[in-house]
Amino acid sequence: MKHLLHIFITVVCIAVVAGCADSAIALLDSLSPAINQADKATRMRYDLMLIKSRDKAYIEHRNDSMIAPVVEYFTGHSDPDLTPLALYYAGRVYSDLGDAPRALDYYQKAVNSLISNDNDRLRTYIYTQIGDLYYRQGLFEYALNANKKSLDLSYALNDTLF
Incomplete structure (x- = not known):
């Protein structure tokens, strides 16, 4: 079973x-x-x-009741594939909840938990979300830097449709 x-x-x-x-x-x-x-x-x-x-x-994510235990579990078990993914989706949840500082914190933790370049696609998504959060906060220089990182990673992946 x-x-x-x-x-x-x-x-x-x-x-x-x-x-x-x-x-x-x-x-x-x-x-x-x-x-x-x-x-x-x-x-x-x-x-x-x-x-x-x-x-x-x-x-739209309405609360963090489901993601919180998931993040706690995967950060405690250090799964090289699922830990960054859990942290990324925690960022998505807090972004939907309007908590930009917490979302940015989880996105940064997700980037830091990526071990190799095998996860450049996820890294691209993370930097896109970071850029979007900065843009919505009116922090245009930071948004530009994050989106440039995302674009550079997309080009490196030959992802021209991103």
Whole structure:
């Protein structure tokens, strides 16, 4: 059962990455009863993927009740892939809540937790969000610097459509 659940969550993650956010939310919601019986690691991965899929579907985050335990879990377990992702989505949540200082803090923690250049796409997203926050605060020089970093990373990734 545990392996089947991990496989199903992986399939859902692929659907999220492929841009099927609404379908991913429906799939994740259908897993909710089984997730309640799962171990903590699986529940935290599930919550992170649910937050991610809702964000990709442009569903505004209304509170931090779901992301706070996820961040606490992944920062305590130092997962090289999921820790930066959890910190990034904490930034997204606090950005939606209008708490720019806290969002910037989480974005900076996410950048600092990225170990290698393998995560340059996430680094690009982080700097884009940082630039957007600075722009909305009227800090245009900081916004320009963050967006330049994002653009430079995009070019390095040959992502000209970013």
